[in-house]
Amino acid sequence: MFLQQRADLIVWNEFFTAPLAQKLSEQGTELVRIADIDEVQLxxxxxxxxxxxxxxxxxxxxxxxxxxxxxxxxxxxxxxxxxxxxxxxxxxxxxxxxx
Structure with a gap:
């Protein structure tokens, strides 16, 4: 959804940041960190x-x-x-x- 520009905000973890930033850059979109979430319960x-x-x-x-x-x-x-x-x-x- 995010890569298709159908969402403006996502929660992402540090493991996916670099690959996601690369894909977005290829689309001409910049990934911008807004806030850190210290803990997520799954x-x-x-x-x-x-x-x-x-x-x-x-x-x-x-x-x-x-x-x-x-x-x-x-x-x-x-x-x-x-x-x-x-x-x-x-x-x-x-x-x-x-x-």
């Missing part, structure tokens, strides 16, 4: 009809995708390397795995 939303164990299984499968490389295979080239590494590190820490 979450997965499920309907109340889903049992806690179902949600836990889903979370475990998501974290496993970080550990087994399937998330990397899907999103490498789309997401910045630093972001992928951060997710993999999060999953390793949660599992008690150290590299």
């Amino acid at each position: 979450y997965l939303a499920f309907s109340a009809e889903h049992a806690d164990d179902y949600i836990a299984q889903w979370q475990q499968a998501l974290e496993q995708s970080y550990l087994d490389g399937s998330m990397r295979a899907l999103y490498q080239g789309t997401f910045p390397e630093e972001l992928i590494m951060r997710l993999e590190q999060f999953a390793r820490q949660k599992q008690g795995i150290s590299f």
